[in-house]
Amino acid sequence: MKLQVIRPEDPQYGFWNSRGVNLQFAGKPAGIIPVISDEELAEALQQAVSQKQKLAVRGGGHCLENFVANDAVEIIIDISQLKGIRYDPAMNAIEVRAGNTVGEVSEFLSNEWNVVLPMGEHPDIGIGGHIQGGAFGFLCRRHGLGADFLYAVEMLGVNKDGIVQKFIAKREDNDINRDLWWAHTGGGAGNFGIVTRFWFRSY
Incomplete structure (x- = not known):
């Protein structure tokens, strides 16, 4: 390639x-x-x-x-060209690729599902770094952080042999990578690997 x-x-x-x-x-x-x-x-x-x-x-x-x-x-x-937003029936969650912006995600959720994630308000903010930093916004005092709605994350990391691997980490208590999911709910961007996809559930 x-x-x-x-x-x-x-x-x-x-x-x-x-x-x-x-x-x-x-x-x-x-x-x-x-x-x-x-x-x-x-x-x-x-x-x-x-x-x-x-x-x-x-x-x-x-x-x-x-x-x-x-x-x-x-x-x-x-990663700004890695875009795509859809409902993923296998995850029962909204799948968002990491190159999308806050504006693109908010518009999709509003138009297609009439729901909102409590995130930042500037439409050009990249969702990748925003979610990993917690995702603060004007709605957070009422609804919590945007990262509170994160159900799963897909990322590329590097194993002990220096080889790139894909990981999927979910919120589920029995998920083998749950600690990795938790680390992406506010632990900061780029600390654990490169996120490729997020899955969100609105509650």
């Missing part, structure tokens, strides 16, 4: 490197990889791990700290 790796000499580098909203921070990674599929994401992660490159993941670009845009980051994996 040949990945698109955008280098500093490429004409589109400026666009992809300036996607963060806080322009106070501007790193200069050696490459930016805008992935368009789960397979590309796995390949990009495997390459970075195998080459021992410090990487960061960018979704909506709304992180106000320099977790992504800093000089130590060598590779940025951009």
Whole structure:
């Protein structure tokens, strides 16, 4: 599989490197990889791990700290094109791919199901980082955090042999990866792997 790796000499580098909203921070990674599929994401992660490159993941670009845009980051994996929202009957939950924004998720839930998740209000915030940080918003005092509605998460992680693996972690008490699900309900983005999908249940 040949990945698109955008280098500093490429004409589109400026666009992809300036996607963060806080322009106070501007790193200069050696490459930016805008992935368009789960397979590309796995390949990009495997390459970075195998080459021992410090990487960061960018979704909506709304992180106000320099977790992504800093000089130590060598590779940025951009997941903003990994979009899709649907009802998953097997999970009995709404499946949201990690590249979606808060606005896209809110519009889908309102139009299709007449429900809401208590998340942030800015429509361009990436759902990936937002949920993993808890997902605070104006409705939280009444309904709790957006992460409180997280039923399951799919992520790519790296095993002890340095090989990328897919994990699915659910809220169920008997789920073997329940601790991993719990860690994604506010433990911060990018600490455990790269999330590819969330499943939400509205209560």
